[in-house]
Amino acid sequence: MTSTSGSLRRSRRPRATGGRCSxxxxxxxxxxxxxxxxxxxxxxxxxxxxxxxAAAASAPAAHSQAVNSTxxxxxxxxxxxxxxxxxxxxxxxWPFDYSASQECEAHLxxxxxxxYLEITTFESEHYVDVLRVGGLNIxxxxxxxxxxQGIEIDGPVKWSSDMSQEAAGWRICARAYPPEMGSWxxxxxxxxxxxxxxxxxxxxxxxxxxxxxxxxxxxxGGVQKYIDIKFFQTExxxxxxxxxxxxxxxxxxxxxEVQGSMFDSTPLVWHSDISKSEAGWVICARDDPPTSxxxxxxTALPGSWVVMGPxxxxxxxxxxxxxxxxxxxxxxNQECIMYVEGNPARYMQVSMFSTEPGYDVLxxxxxxxxxxxxxxxxxxxxxxxxxxxxSSNTAxxxxxxxxxxxxxxxxxxxxxxxxxxxxxxxxxxxxxDDKACVSTAxxxxxxxxxxxxxxxLSIYGGVPKYLEIQKxxxxxxxxxxxxxxxxxxxHFNDIYQDTYxxxxxxxTxxxxSSIQAGGWKLCARDTLPSSTxxxxxxxxQDSWKNVGPEPLHPSPEPDIILP
Numbered sequence: 001m002t003s004t005s006g007s008l009r010r011s012r013r014p015r016a017t018g019g020r021c022s023x024x025x026x027x028x029x030x031x032x033x034x035x036x037x038x039x040x041x042x043x044x045x046x047x048x049x050x051x052x053x054a055a056a057a058s059a060p061a062a063h064s065q066a067v068n069s070t071x072x073x074x075x076x077x078x079x080x081x082x083x084x085x086x087x088x089x090x091x092x093x094w095p096f097d098y099s100a101s102q103e104c105e106a107h108l109x110x111x112x113x114x115x116y117l118e119i120t121t122f123e124s125e126h127y128v129d130v131l132r133v134g135g136l137n138i139x140x141x142x143x144x145x146x147x148x149q150g151i152e153i154d155g156p157v158k159w160s161s162d163m164s165q166e167a168a169g170w171r172i173c174a175r176a177y178p179p180e181m182g183s184w185x186x187x188x189x190x191x192x193x194x195x196x197x198x199x200x201x202x203x204x205x206x207x208x209x210x211x212x213x214x215x216x217x218x219x220x221g222g223v224q225k226y227i228d229i230k231f232f233q234t235e236x237x238x239x240x241x242x243x244x245x246x247x248x249x250x251x252x253x254x255x256x257e258v259q260g261s262m263f264d265s266t267p268l269v270w271h272s273d274i275s276k277s278e279a280g281w282v283i284c285a286r287d288d289p290p291t292s293x294x295x296x297x298x299t300a301l302p303g304s305w306v307v308m309g310p311x312x313x314x315x316x317x318x319x320x321x322x323x324x325x326x327x328x329x330x331x332x333n334q335e336c337i338m339y340v341e342g343n344p345a346r347y348m349q350v351s352m353f354s355t356e357p358g359y360d361v362l363x364x365x366x367x368x369x370x371x372x373x374x375x376x377x378x379x380x381x382x383x384x385x386x387x388x389x390x391s392s393n394t395a396x397x398x399x400x401x402x403x404x405x406x407x408x409x410x411x412x413x414x415x416x417x418x419x420x421x422x423x424x425x426x427x428x429x430x431x432x433d434d435k436a437c438v439s440t441a442x443x444x445x446x447x448x449x450x451x452x453x454x455x456x457l458s459i460y461g462g463v464p465k466y467l468e469i470q471k472x473x474x475x476x477x478x479x480x481x482x483x484x485x486x487x488x489x490x491h492f493n494d495i496y497q498d499t500y501x502x503x504x505x506x507x508t509x510x511x512x513s514s515i516q517a518g519g520w521k522l523c524a525r526d527t528l529p530s531s532t533x534x535x536x537x538x539x540x541q542d543s544w545k546n547v548g549p550e551p552l553h554p555s556p557e558p559d560i561i562l563p
Contacts, residue, residue: 071086071109072086072087072108072109072112072115072174073086073087073089073106073107073108073109073174074106074107074108074109075089075104075105075106076104076105076106077092077102077103077104077105077159078092078093078099078102078104079091079092079104079105079106079159080092080094082171082173085173087115087173087174087175088120088171088172088173088174089106089157089171089172089173089174090169090170090171091131091159091169091170091171092104092159092169093169094168094169094170094171095168095169095171096168096169097166097167097168097169098124098129098161098166098167098169099161099166100161100162100163100164100165100166101161101162101163102159102160102161103158103159103160103161104158104159105156105157105158105159106156106157107155107156107157108153108174112174113176114152114176115152115153115174115175115176116150116151116152116153116174116175116176116177116178116179117133117134117148117149117150117151117152117153117172117173117174117175118149118150118172118173118174118175118179119145119146119148119149119170119171119172119173119187120171120172120173120186120187121142121168121169121170121171121187121188122138122141122142122144122145122169122170122171122187123140123141123142123167123168123169123170123214124138124139124140124161124167124169124170125139125140125161125162125164125165125166125167126139126140126141126144127139127140128161128162128164129160129161129162129165129166129167130159130160131145131157131158131159131170131172132157132158132159133148133151133153133157133158133172134148134151134152134153134154134155135155136148136151141214141216141269142187142188142214142215142216142269143187143216143218143267143269145170145187145216146185146187146216146218146267149179149185149218149220150178150179150185150220150221152178153174157172179220179221180220181220181221181223182219182220182221182223182225182285182287183197183219183220184197184198184200184217184218184219184220184285185217185218185219185220186200186215186216186217187215187216187217188203188213188214188215188216188270189203189204189210189213189215190202190203190215190217190270191203191204191205193282196284198228198284198285198286199228199230199282199283199284199285200217200268200282200283200284200285201280201281201282201283202234202241202270202280202281202282203215203280204280205279205280205281205282206279206280208277208278208279208280209234209239209272209277209278209280210272210277211272211273211274211275211277212272212273212274213270213271213272214269214270214271214272215269215270216267216268216269216270217267217268217269217270218267218268219263219285222265224262224263225262225263225285225286225287226260226261226262226263226285226286226287226288226289227243227258227259227260227261227262227263227283227284227285227286228259228260228283228284228285228286229252229255229256229258229259229281229282229283229284229308230282230283230284230308231252231279231280231281231282231308231309232248232251232252232254232255232281232282232283232308232309233250233251233252233278233279233280233281233309233310233335234249234250234272234278234280234281235249235250235272235273235275235276235277235278236249236250236251236254237249237250238272238273238275238276239271239272239273239276239277239278240270240271241255241268241269241270241281241283242266242268242269242270243255243258243263243268243283244258244261244263244264244266245264245266246258251309251335252308252309252335252336252337253335253337253386256337260289263285268283279310303340303341303342303344303346303402303404304318304319304340304341305318305319305320305321305338305339305340305341305402306338306339306340306341307321307336307337307338308336308337308338309324309334309335309336309337309338309387310324310325310331310334310336311323311324311336311338311387312324312326314399317401319401319402319403320351320399320400320401320402321338321385321399321400321401322397322398322399322400323355323387323397323398323399324336324397325397326396326397326398326399327396327397328397329394329395329396329397330355330360330389330394330395330397331389331394332389332390332391332392332394333389333390333391334387334388334389335386335387335388335389336386336387337384337385337386338384338385338386338387339383339384339385340381340402343382343383345380345404346380346381346402346403346404347378347379347380347381347402347403347404347405348364348376348377348378348379348380348381348400348401348402348403349377349378349400349401349402349403350373350376350377350398350399350400351399351400351401352396352397352398352399353369353372353373353376353398353399353400354371354372354373354395354396354397354398355370355371355373355389355395355397355398356370356371356389356390356392356393356394356395357370357371357510358370358371359389359390359392359393360388360389360390360393360394360395361387361388362376362385362386362387362398362400363384363385363386363387363388364376364379364381364385365379365380365381365382365383366382366383367379367425367456368456368508371510372452372454373398374426374427374452374453374454374510375425375426375427375454375455375456376400379425381402419460419463420459420460420463420465420524421435421459421460422435422436422438422457422458422459422460422524423457423458423459423460424438424455424456424457425455425456425457426453426454426455426456426509427441427450427453427454427455428440428441428455428457428509429441429442429443429444431444431521431523432444434523436523436524436525437470437521437522437523437524438457438521438522438523438524439471439519439520439521439522440453440455440509440519440520440521441453442519443471443518443519443520443521448516448517448518448519449474449479449511449516449517449518449519450511450516451511451512451513451514451516452511452512452513453479453509453510453511454508454509454510454511455508455509456506456507456508456509457506457507457508457509457522458504458505458506458507459504459524464503464504465503465504465524465525465526466501466502466503466504466524466525466526466527466528466529467483467499467501467502467503467504467522467523467524467525468522468523468524468525468529469492469495469496469499469500469520469521469522470521470522470523471492471518471519471520471521472488472490472491472492472494472495472496472520472521473491473492473517473518473519473520474489474490474511474517474519474520475489475511475512475514475515475516475517476489476490476494477489477490478511478512478514478515479510479511479512479515479516479517480509480510480511481495481507481508481509481520482507482508482509482510483499483502483505483507484505484506484507486498500529501528501529504524507522
């Protein structure tokens with residue numbers, strides 16, 4: 001992982017201890033004479049052993065050009081050479097703030113040949129504290145300096161600050177070759193990924209970024225590239241990455257809208273505030289657009305998992321993924337997006353699932369699972385898998401694998417796929433005499449539903465249908481049929497008034513481990529059901545039996561004729 005700004009920002013550079021060679025020239029002519037005298041010495045500027053060690057420790061990990069052993073700049077005024085890389089020039093007092101009312105001028109030593117500008121960091125008071133190079137006047141935040149990256153240095157470099165506000169300053173270098181077209185140019189502590197130079201990363205990645213950090217990045221030469229997001233997790237609303245002029249923060253789902261689109265002419269700009277930090281981000285510039293609907297962000301082989309966020313691929317079995325921190329409890333406020341590369345037919349195999357019911361949710365093929373994950377095992381994986389945990393109450397998490405073959409045994413019922421049919425996932429069943437109706441398992445045989453039961457219902461293709469409740473008998477408050485966002489339990493009258501003629505959305509059924517009752521039967525109708533013919537025979541059939549302790553609801557009531 002290469003930082004084009006290096007680590008010099010974190011420590012004061014060493015000072016030379018070589019007599020006149022460490023002096024600062026007052027004028028350009030004096031600087032030329034001083035530099036000539038220093039270069040004539042066989043040893044040049046010398047350092048104490050301690051300062052030499054500090055110089056080595058503070059040197060950047062890597063540069064786009066080799067470090068020069070001789071100075072390439074002639075400097076007049078308070079600007080300084082970077083003695084760890086003498087092809088580089090520093091603002092006064094760098095890496096600390098420059099002072100007010102300062103001026104300096106520098107030019108390259110004669111005979112060097114062409115040199116190209118690299119700006120590794122830049123910050124000045126906008127409009128009034130100005131660096132002049134190659135006919136450009138540069139001031140303000142780092143992104144304003146990106147326009148000068150890679151230009152040929154064909155004259156003097158001049159710096160002036162006014163009498164008021166100071167800032168961090170700048171570090172510029174003279175390179176023998178221009179940047180490669182289409183490569184990343186970075187100013188500040190953000191990183192270029194050594195293993196994949198098409199990618200840039202937040203400072204310190206994969207460790208958390210720091211507080212009060214800023215950087216600017218841009219693809220050199222205006223080469224058109226496609227956005228490829230590998231990872232994104234920042235403090236929502238405060239630590240922001242600006243992409244194509246829009247600020248993004250929080251989880252990967254908040255920035256996913258730009259996945260696969262093209263970078264425009266504006267730079268990437270990163271800023272973190274003074275408080276909480278997160279894992280950060282990795283974003284790549286690709287030559288080709290995404291080839292799949294769930295854009296690949298890695299070089300993953302077809303059929304393997306791609307994971308964005310803190311969820312993990314099981315290194316011992318790459319077909320399997322786990323919740324963050326597994327086998328320890330996952331953490332609050334986490335989010336991942338995962339998918340199988342190439343979107344081949346794969347079936348979910350559940351080896352472990354335990355989350356906070358209703359709040360810490362895994363979404364697979366558009367269906368949401370929490371708690372014990374009932375109904376997930378054997379489900380065909382279609383598109384993205386998304387994990388979210390809320391701000392409280394964690395659990396052991398999950399371990400899931402993508403199997404090539406469907407399970408040989410399953411409690412699932414599915415439709416033939418005709419538009420408008422029920423889609424049933426879990427332990428519910430279609431009515432054998434009326435495929436427009438669905439019920440708890442065993443209902444058609446007069447049996448109560450099971451303990452710890454689960455199913456998920458929807459209408460294939462989203463075709464509009466009206467809900468008709470024919471029977472309803474569940475343990476109040478504990479065995480729940482959730483229609484949209486509304487939970488229902490108890491008797492027929494507890495659900496009928498609020499659902500009569502309701503357009504069908506997602507429906508979820510769950511029962512606990514204690515009392516079981518008669519169950520329910522629902523139908524999907526093309527027209528609004530008639531309220532004059534709908535009846536409830538709650539408790540009227542001898543074959544409806546409560547299993548377990550005495551039921552919480554009252555004794556059976558007679559049939560109810562609805563008005």
